[in-house]
Amino acid sequence: MSSQASILRTQIEAVLANRIPGALTFRPAIETETISFGIPELDQQLVGILRGCLTEICGPASSGRTTLMLAAMREVTQRGECCALVDASSAFDPHSGAANGVKLKNLLVVRCAAPHFKLTPVDKALHAVDMIVSHGGFGLIVLDLGDIKPQLAQKIPLHHWYRFRRAVESTNSCLVVIEQHPFAKSCSAQVISLQSCDSEWATARDQIGRPKLLTGIRYVAEVTRSRIALGQRKPPGCVGAQFRIATPWAG
Amino acid sequence: MLFVTIFVPKFSLQALFIKRPELQSEPIALVDGTPPMLKVIAANERACKLGVEIGLMKAQAEAVGVHIIQRSVELEDAAHVLLLGCARSFSPRVQDKAIDLIVLDIDGLKSLFGPPEQIAAKIHSSLLRERFTVNVAVAGNPDSATIGARGYEGVSIISDAAQISRLPLPLLDLSSAQLETLNLWGITTLGGLASLDPKALSQRLGHEGVQLQKLARGQQITPFVADEEQIEFHERSELEYSIDLLDSLSFVLSSLLERICAKLKDHSLATNEVDYEFALDPPRIAGQDLPEEQLAYRRTIKLPNPTTDRTLLLRLIQLDLQAHPPGAAIQKISARAHAVRPRHIQQGLFAPHTPDPGKLELLTARLADLVGKHEVGSLELLDTHRPRAFVMARFEPETDPATSTRSRSWPSRVGLRLFDPAKRANIRIRSDVPLRLSFDGKSGDVIQHSPPWLASGDWWNEMGYDRKEWDVEVQFADGTKAKYRIFLDLFTNQPFIDGSYD
Numbered sequence: 038m039s040s041q042a043s044i045l046r047t048q049i050e051a052v053l054a055n056r057i058p059g060a061l062t063f064r065p066a067i068e069t070e071t072i073s074f075g076i077p078e079l080d081q082q083l084v085g086i087l088r089g090c091l092t093e094i095c096g097p098a099s100s101g102r103t104t105l106m107l108a109a110m111r112e113v114t115q116r117g118e119c120c121a122l123v124d125a126s127s128a129f130d131p132h133s134g135a136a137n138g139v140k141l142k143n144l145l146v147v148r149c150a151a152p153h154f155k156l157t158p159v160d161k162a163l164h165a166v167d168m169i170v171s172h173g174g175f176g177l178i179v180l181d182l183g184d185i186k187p188q189l190a191q192k193i194p195l196h197h198w199y200r201f202r203r204a205v206e207s208t209n210s211c212l213v214v215i216e217q218h219p220f221a222k223s224c225s226a227q228v229i230s231l232q233s234c235d236s237e238w239a240t241a242r243d244q245i246g247r248p249k250l251l252t253g254i255r256y257v258a259e260v261t262r263s264r265i266a267l268g269q270r271k272p273p274g275c276v277g278a279q280f281r282i283a284t285p286w287a288g
Numbered sequence: 289m290l291f292v293t294i295f296v297p298k299f300s301l302q303a304l305f306i307k308r309p310e311l312q313s314e315p316i317a318l319v320d321g322t323p324p325m326l327k328v329i330a331a332n333e334r335a336c337k338l339g340v341e342i343g344l345m346k347a348q349a350e351a352v353g354v355h356i357i358q359r360s361v362e363l364e365d366a367a368h369v370l371l372l373g374c375a376r377s378f379s380p381r382v383q384d385k386a387i388d389l390i391v392l393d394i395d396g397l398k399s400l401f402g403p404p405e406q407i408a409a410k411i412h413s414s415l416l417r418e419r420f421t422v423n424v425a426v427a428g429n430p431d432s433a434t435i436g437a438r439g440y441e442g443v444s445i446i447s448d449a450a451q452i453s454r455l456p457l458p459l460l461d462l463s464s465a466q467l468e469t470l471n472l473w474g475i476t477t478l479g480g481l482a483s484l485d486p487k488a489l490s491q492r493l494g495h496e497g498v499q500l501q502k503l504a505r506g507q508q509i510t511p512f513v514a515d516e517e518q519i520e521f522h523e524r525s526e527l528e529y530s531i532d533l534l535d536s537l538s539f540v541l542s543s544l545l546e547r548i549c550a551k552l553k554d555h556s557l558a559t560n561e562v563d564y565e566f567a568l569d570p571p572r573i574a575g576q577d578l579p580e581e582q583l584a585y586r587r588t589i590k591l592p593n594p595t596t597d598r599t600l601l602l603r604l605i606q607l608d609l610q611a612h613p614p615g616a617a618i619q620k621i622s623a624r625a626h627a628v629r630p631r632h633i634q635q636g637l638f639a640p641h642t643p644d645p646g647k648l649e650l651l652t653a654r655l656a657d658l659v660g661k662h663e664v665g666s667l668e669l670l671d672t673h674r675p676r677a678f679v680m681a682r683f684e685p686e687t688d689p690a691t692s693t694r695s696r697s698w699p700s701r702v703g704l705r706l707f708d709p710a711k712r713a714n715i716r717i718r719s720d721v722p723l724r725l726s727f728d729g730k731s732g733d734v735i736q737h738s739p740p741w742l743a744s745g746d747w748w749n750e751m752g753y754d755r756k757e758w759d760v761e762v763q764f765a766d767g768t769k770a771k772y773r774i775f776l777d778l779f780t781n782q783p784f785i786d787g788s789y790d
Contacts, residue, residue, distance in 0.1 A: 074700075075697075075698070097770070098705075098790060099770040099771045099788055099789055100790065101790065103703035103704070103705050103790035104700060104702055104703045104790065106703070107701075107703045108700045111700075116640055117639070117640040117642070118640040118641060118642065119642050119643055119685045127706070128706050128787070129705075130706045130787065131667040132669065132678070132704075133703040134703075136701045137701050138698025140686070141667055141668065141669070142684070142685060142686050143666075143686060144666055144667070145652070145664070145665070145666060145683045145685075146665065146666060146667055146680070147655050147663065148659065148663040148708075149663070150708055151663055153659075156658075164658055165655055165659065168651060168654055168655060168658075169651065169655075172643060172644075172647060172651045173643065174642055174643030174648075176640070176641065183705065183790070184705065184707075209641055233769065233770075236736065236761055236769075238736055250738050251702075251736075251738060251759045251761075251771065253702070254702055282700050283699070284701065284702045285702070
């Protein structure tokens with residue numbers, strides 16, 4: 038029986054060889070490299086962003102998604118690698134990038150918000166990611182859907198996520214999606230959910246008793262899904278970290 | 289140092305005979321000028337025997353029965369390119385002094401082409417094969433070589449000043465006043481000028497006289513400056529029928545680019561700039577002249593990294609054509625590649641992985657085709673306090689491993705997400721205190737805020753701004769909180785949300 042099964046498997050693999058090499062062959066999990074965030078509290082608790090995988094960073098407005106994205110970009114560009122940002126709503130602020138140490142020369146920005154006679158910003162962003170992923174050579178590819186309404190982002194067909202996952206899995210690139218809710222389902226190797234905890238305002242007050250400046254924000258990050266375990270596997274939902282980020286003018 | 293000068297006598301005529309050799313057996317006079325004041329500028333021996341002289345009017349030359357031809361600058365340019373190409377095949381150090389005069393530095397070429405006499409003979413025979421009749425002279429400095437080439441026919445070796453002493457004075461490009469003065473002194477040859485007392489000559493003819501005497505004595509007065517090698521490969525194709533489909537055009541372009549890339553590879557060169565030009569065939573109305581821009585279409589493709597990849601160049605041109613289609617069917621196609629040295633990068637084992645520079649240009653062109661030319665690239669900050677002061681620049685990453693090491697550690701800072709453009713909002717403000725914020729169908733109370741920050745500038749141009757900014761924390765009806773940067777445009781008194789702190 039087992040020999041018949043192995044013959045059948047060989048025949049199926051031979052037929053599919055051109056389209057899916059080794060379709061039924063078990064591929065052992067390879068140790069995955071990671072990119073750290075450069076935020077000590079976060080790096081101690083989370084494994085970082087996985088290379089060769091799709092990672093989703095999700096959360097509502099002001100939950101720290103952009104700050105986390107900039108931190109990852111800084112880590113990649115500062116070591117001389119290139120980074121690509123596909124910005125569906127043209128929300129990237131290069132001044133914030135520069136304040137976070139992102140090397141703007143090594144960052145390819147694709148702004149998709151300009152009106153198009155046929156394609157929506159999301160369509161354009163998906164096409165752009167397709168091109169960049171298949172080109173290769175970028176250490177980090179970020180698809181920013183942070184300001185896209187969840188009702189629209191939910192309509193992205195699953196085959197896009199599946200294709201992205203397949204395209205990056207044999208490369209050294211990280212594909213990160215910034216969004217309000219996770220949509221890639223099983224295609225994402227890791228989902229990091231973020232929430233804003235509280236904001237810090239300078240305690241010194243002016244003459245009429247009002248606080249002066251926004252000096253920092255406290256965020257909570259939690260890994261709500263992780264397919265790849267590094268070292269000891271931790272149950273999803275249990276890995277979380279609280280961290281504080283200062284505003285650029287806070288010193 | 290040894291130099292060779294190539295001089296082409298009657299260059300305009302020779303340029304004509306290269307293109308139309310059958311005319312050599314006829315009496316030919318070349319005319320130039322503005323009609324009806326056309327004058328003879330060159331004539332071959334047969335025409336001279338019939339009495340044609342330089343400066344004769346066209347009608348007078350026609351009267352003696354010579355064949356009159358208008359001078360063609362295009363033919364002369366083509367002949368000059370041929371001449372330069374031949375010279376460069378012998379030495380990389382070439383100075384293009386005039387359309388009919390080229391100087392080569394032949395120092396160190398002995399092992400390749402033999403002694404100087406052989407080099408000169410080889411240059412002479414090589415140009416003869418191209419139907420040029422030239423004078424070639426070898427000398428220790430470029431000025432003596434030039435005088436020798438102008439003065440002696442065929443190949444000559446100028447080893448000392450005595451060899452040029454018998455040559456006539458007009459070879460020195462004298463002014464008519466200087467020539468008249470020297471003739472009055474009875475000096476007609478270079479030897480005569482060389483034998484004069486320099487001090488006395490200086491008193492009478494000044495510094496220019498001394499310089500002329502140095503030339504006559506076989507000394508160098510102008511330095512040899514080798515031209516920067518600007519090699520271009522040019523291919524063109526004339527079509528029997530006009531093309532109006534991109535597929536058909538790509539087929540023709542592909543063969544043109546293939547020939548150019550083959551030439552580049554033959555010369556161990558690559559290109560970083562390709563100009564392509566189409567002659568268009570727009571629909572015409574009888575008797576109406578169309579402007580030049582409707583008849584010709586010119587575009588340039590620039591690459592950050594030199595390449596010889598035909599497919600890459602073709603794809604870039606296709607994308608460029610899709611973005612900027614020509615306005616009519618195409619009759620003629622020409623492509624010109626500017627040749628440069630290929631760039632070789634030695635990758636280190638531990639160097640970071642970066643995109644393939646050759647294909648990166650194609651990627652950015654494809655992305656530009658998708659989202660627009662000004663929406664792809666790397667963002668550059670401008671040196672101003674104006675909000676959103678940045679421009680999109682060409683994406684040219686720093687791939688030098690020396691710059692890829694971490695120079696300092698950067699702390700993370702709260703990032704701002706911009707609303708593009710700034711979002712119009714209803715903001716209730718009382719005594720510079722924002723109280724309530726409504727936008728996109730949701731509203732919330734401001735629970736924390738900073739005092740207003742006044743910013744203005746660029747009032748002297750149309751980019752002027754004058755605004756009052758606040759950082760606010762808003763609590764919406766559903767209990768969620770968010771932080772925004774809001775501002776009041778003091779020109780229009782309209783409130784906006786600049787972005788959210790995220």
